[in-house]
Amino acid sequence: MTPRLLQTFLAVARCRTATRAASELNLVQSSVSDQIQILEEALGASLFLRSKQGFRLTAAGEALVPYAQEILALTDDAVAAVKNASISVDRSIVIGALETVAAEVLPALLADLRKNQPQLRMRIEVAGSDYLLQRLLDGSNDIAFCFRKGALDVRLTHREFAQEPLVMIGPPAVGSISAPALTPEALRDEPFITTEPGCIYRHLFDQAWRWAGLAPPTPFVEVGSIGAILRLVAAGSGYALIPRLVVREALERGSVAAIPWPGPALVATLDMVWRRRRVQSPGLTFLLAGTGRVRPSLKRDGDHPRREEPRPS
Numbered sequence: 001m002t003p004r005l006l007q008t009f010l011a012v013a014r015c016r017t018a019t020r021a022a023s024e025l026n027l028v029q030s031s032v033s034d035q036i037q038i039l040e041e042a043l044g045a046s047l048f049l050r051s052k053q054g055f056r057l058t059a060a061g062e063a064l065v066p067y068a069q070e071i072l073a074l075t076d077d078a079v080a081a082v083k084n085a086s087i088s089v090d091r092s093i094v095i096g097a098l099e100t101v102a103a104e105v106l107p108a109l110l111a112d113l114r115k116n117q118p119q120l121r122m123r124i125e126v127a128g129s130d131y132l133l134q135r136l137l138d139g140s141n142d143i144a145f146c147f148r149k150g151a152l153d154v155r156l157t158h159r160e161f162a163q164e165p166l167v168m169i170g171p172p173a174v175g176s177i178s179a180p181a182l183t184p185e186a187l188r189d190e191p192f193i194t195t196e197p198g199c200i201y202r203h204l205f206d207q208a209w210r211w212a213g214l215a216p217p218t219p220f221v222e223v224g225s226i227g228a229i230l231r232l233v234a235a236g237s238g239y240a241l242i243p244r245l246v247v248r249e250a251l252e253r254g255s256v257a258a259i260p261w262p263g264p265a266l267v268a269t270l271d272m273v274w275r276r277r278r279v280q281s282p283g284l285t286f287l288l289a290g291t292g293r294v295r296p297s298l299k300r301d302g303d304h305p306r307r308e309e310p311r312p313s
Contacts, residue, residue: 093283
């Protein structure tokens with residue numbers, strides 16, 4: 001019952017098909033099927049029920065999942081402990097971040113870390129939140145910078161890095177609209193431009209309406225690009241409700257205008273998330289120590305965030 005077999009088992013349990021698991025593990029499908037068969041023979045039990053709809057865990061498979069996760073976690077800890085004890089310590093780190101966070105937040109942070117830890121080598125992977133969290137779980141990345149979105153997997157932990165106000169934006173011509181002229185109810189009938197379902201920015205958009213006591217409106221346009229959203233808003237196609245760091249430069253240029261949000265003031269919490277381990281890599285240890293000293297607030301003068309979504313530890 002090797003770590004490789006357990007990693008394949010967990011991938012199949014998560015993906016529910018050998019094809020998707022093979023793609024995730026960069027293996028051929030036959031290799032995944034062979035590994036599952038070897039594991040079942042070693043344990044003397046069927047771990048999955050196979051059907052045209054895919055793989056479903058048996059009772060034996062369900063029982064194995066937490067042990068497989070713990071064994072792989074211990075394996076990672078052992079590797080990290082050996083690396084830390086070696087003469088040549090690896091001081092590299094892989095950081096995952098949303099595109100806007102990588103562009104707007106990380107440059108100053110990493111420049112500061114470079115001054116204090118010149119031996120630290122860093123690589124940044126830019127992707128969506130769900131993908132980045134999965135990369136932490138499979139050990140590909142060391143840390144991720146993500147906006148808070150509900151409860152984390154129990155294998156992950158987090159630290160608040162900064163808070164960012166949410167702002168509503170429209171084309172420059174609406175910049176003179178006053179707060180008393182707006183109500184959440186009236187705004188629901190206006191055209192809104194959002195990202196696609198599943199994106200963290202869409203989650204924040206929907207949450208803002210729920211905090212105002214209303215069901216989220218159906219967007220006029222859904223688009224997977226923040227840059228496209230800004231251009232659509234600037235052209236007068238509709239409004240958007242997104243974190244301020246995303247639109248800071250556009251607001252300063254005057255290509256879009258901030259509009260008072262008539263509901264409760266809103267804030268998005270930017271977290272650092274990493275895998276729980278008994279022994280962390282030197283690179284992650286350096287970064288966490290450095291960010292303990294550098295705790296920026298992304299708020300601007302005049303911003304008064306009040307509502308944020310809790311995340312259990």
